[in-house]
Amino acid sequence: MSARWYFDFLSPFSYLHWQKVKTLPGAVTPVPIVFGAVLAACGQKGPAEIPGKREFTYRHVLWQARQEGVTLRFPPAHPFNPLAALRLCVAAGSTHQAVDALFDWIWKQGHAGDSLEALAPVAAALGTEAAAAQAESVKAQLRANTEAAVAAGVYGVPTLAFDGGPLDGMLFWGNDAHAFALAALDNPALLADPEMQRVSALPVGVQRR
Template identity: 70%
Template sequence: MNALRWYFDFISPFAYLHWQKLRALEGTLDIEPVPVVFGAVLAAHAHKGPAEIPGKREFTYRHVLWQAQRQGVTLHFPPAHPFNPLAALRLCVAAGSRPEAVTAIFDWIWGQGRAGDDAQALAPVADALGVGAAALASPQVKDALRANTDAALAAGVFGVPTLAVAGELFWGNDAHEFALAVLAQPELLQTPEMQRVSRLPQAVRRI
């Protein structure tokens, strides 16, 4: 069974929610977590994150809390958001991006609402994962995270979380059922209307 690549950043509460759904499929699907720098993805596409836009920021926070309640998932925001996720991402890479590492870091930041913006804040998680503080600053870990992000951009990723299924990208926690449907029935994307919208021309472009 080929692994489905799942691109994510710990800065995203929607990625935290989506991870809960993916964990429930353990043993059914082979998921490869791929930590990436969301800020670099945004910069590559000249986008702002939802938490950087007044009004959209507040709506996004309320929306994700509602999704968590509906999904039956405990979610507590960390002390500040957005925060710098590099330390958390590097910890994940240093721990081999194993599912248990992804779960532990997500639980610390979004399950318990603790800070995850530097090595000191993440020290209890790093200790539990058996990762020394020096590993987070190692060139190998930094290069691996950069390579993950470059690979995500090369694959066409424009946001997180994104699940790659047979060359198609499914963005967001709310695209989970769509991704599973296409995984079960790839022909869903081959209908005339699906094909038409994939080639739909643009009548106007903003400058």
């Protein structure tokens, strides 16, 4: 199995999903992307931008973390600007070690992740100069990651995308879709049954204007 995993450090659901994704067999490539740019491309607001939904989302992710036995502590403010964390990740090679370190700093320990100054201890632990995150090549790579995600049909984070085989190009969105992804990986015919096929082509009955 090989797969790409699209994520943003802004998302606590990405942090929860990472705990599962990093243990998958085969090659999983973490792909940091700018969630805000994906939302803009899709004409959507993020859950933290909608009053009521914001509070519910925070409580829901805390509940999920406790159910899964994962330590989760919110950073000082949310939403926050994740560009510094995303660029530092790219500068560090987007390795599993870099993804782990940044998620742990922001979502396990509850530190700010909105500036290179705030992330200086993580950069030092990774052996990456914080200034490297400001390189034009790093910024260009993050833009390219995000554009590729949008082109692949990604509309939210986290998203797991399989490469090759019967699930090639299939997208599984969300921490709570992980079991669905594993079931489809184990039995691709799951997605080929008549009702699965019917809903994939279901006509739109009405559209909001």
